[in-house]
Amino acid sequence: MEELFNECKLCPRECKVNRNKKEIGYCKATNKIKIGGYHLHMWEEPIITGKKGSGTIFFSHCNLGCIYCQNYDISLNSAGEEISIERLSSIMLELQDKGASNINLVTPTHYAPLIKESIIIAKEKGLNIPIVYNTSGYENKETIKLLKGLIDIYLPDFKYYDNNLGIKYSKVNNYFEHASLSLEEMYQKIGKYKYDKGGNLVKGIIVRHLVLPGHVEDSKKIIKYLYCKYHNNIIYSIMNQYTPVRKLNIQSLNRRVSKEEYNDLIDYAYNLGIRRCFVQEEDSQSKSFIPKFKGDNWI
16 A cells, blocks of 8 residues: 555546655655544534544645645644554554544545554454544545545545635645535445434535535535535534634635625525435634644544
8 A cells, every 4th residue: 555655646636756765745744644633523514523522643744735724833834743553543442442433534535545444453442433524625546545445434525616715725726526425425435325223424425515614605615505405414513613713814804704695605505406415504614613722632
């Protein structure tokens, strides 16, 4: 698996750097796993969180790097600690032992080959809870195929319909193309959602869309695209939690989404026919929901 780092093309940026020789591409990741922390996370969608929390592992670095990222300490500033493949597998088992509903891999793309090996080791040692692939949506189909048979739940973002927004906020000119193609691959692998007897999701796709201030019309285009293609065979999560965490040069992003903007989008989604959808209250915009990446329940 590590030979895939010789000419890295794990994400659509296809930097083609040799990470095994310490060459650094856009995401800044090396050929070693680096994580910002792990814990039982209580603030995912309820069918992911379960009763005791989602066993969430936050990976350092990011292949997308949105300028407004709330987790910028690990995604943009590269905070975290390097760990081995074996240590990652033991973290998964540790989280399972603590009662985690699933193993939630946050921003895993640039470590996919190493994560694959870790999951295989963990499963050989008794890991039997669902694996969640929690991603920005900026994926290559080939990387999704690499993890075939190991992922139970996909939790992709779908950020932009207008590629000009991708250029402006995430420095990518082909976000929609790759987000849509990778979602097709995910759906082909997983299909329609399934729950266990307790109501927790054990298989399926939740597509998250973070509403950005001033861009509700782009959000509507995304929701319409998703519904026309997947109807209610996927689960939707329309997120109201955008919070300015630092001053940005783009003034429109230095405010929260208004109540009117968000309600307009929710009404639009309902009128389209969407019925399986998570929405958020206004208090989700609080900074208290943003991980600090330190403390007793983090490494």
